[in-house]
Amino acid sequence: MALYSIGDVAERCGINPVTLRAWQRRYGLLKPQRTEGGHRLFDEDDIERIEEIKRWIESGVPVGKVKALIEGENVNIDDGWFALQEEMLAVLRLVRPSKLRTKIATIGKENPAEMLIDHVFVPIRQRLGLDQNTARAMCSLLDGALIDYIAFCLTGSRKKAGKDALLIGWGLTDRTRLWLEAWRLSQQGWRIDVLAEPLDSPRPELFPGQHIFVYTGKAFTKRQQEQISHWQAQGFSITAHGH
Template sequence: MSILRYMQPARIRAKLMALSHQHPVDTLIDSLLVPVRQRLKLDQNTSLVISSMLDGLLIDCVALFLAEARKKNGKETLLVGWSNEDRTRLWLEAWRLSQRGWHVNVLAEPLESPRPELFPGQHIFVWTGRAATPLQEELLSHWQEQGFSIHFHGQIKRPDPWCGSGLECWVTGESGSRI
């Protein structure tokens, strides 16, 4: 937090880049970046300015990480925010997917309802930032039955037999594989 108080973008960017080489992306996102962003949002004064700057730097760094990931073998996918306004977190999730072998294109604006028919032949991940609602799960199944390659990417916050009762785990991929 102290590095953020100085409001020096170059130092913050350098620290983010260094951390990305020292720690797994899941650890950085879940144990550092999300908690710091949540803490900054608690204070309505100066923290909003710091939070905004951090979000801009995170998106900037993630864009670089996504470009680097494209130099490796991988499959193309589109990441769509579904009823979630946290654009920075969407970019962080794109980074997470890129570390799993995906070349991620991010739809910058979240949608109230994804329309997979607008992206024919493309693989699509949807991200809600929370467990999918029953309606979202129903729509996702409906689209998949229609032949669209659309899958949920996100955290399960309900008991999952694969992860263990009451534990959270990440679901991603065409097979719904747990991570």
């Protein structure tokens, strides 16, 4: 039977080697063979298992719950995401930026960006937003670490093949959410640049020849939808992102 290196499997399955190692070491999801030198070797059965793990995760299952599902156990998926939120909050309460950055990077390697945005980071920020005192400082600390990590991810995505685009906040007050959406788009094959300061009007004529995504953080109004259609009719490549 053919055997493949971790680099070959990562390229074939579209999974970072760091993630494959985490799936093995931390979650016991993989059991590759080893060369005499200790290098991992994967066979076709391993690759099928990796694809199965990917399907579970992409369907919204936290990576920590996947092994139980594969083994046929009953699992509450929502509990898994809530547990990850609690882990993040516990690290946040330490008020140690370096530990927070490490935690974000770790879960960022192990879970799809879209799932982390929707099931971990947005809910945590909403929970922190309910408290106007200490939690506001904690949320600000989290936002800084998130933007730092997302900027790193966007830089990496620009080195890959893809389509260039600019993300603009339109009347948006939550700047961190803009960066989270930039991260989401970068995972969909876009090489994203972010206009860090939201605008009252995107003014696509200032960015000729560029594809533009606009994000409002809420449902687009009828007037905004009409304005986007008007810009498109004028030949601008502009798309409403999100709602």
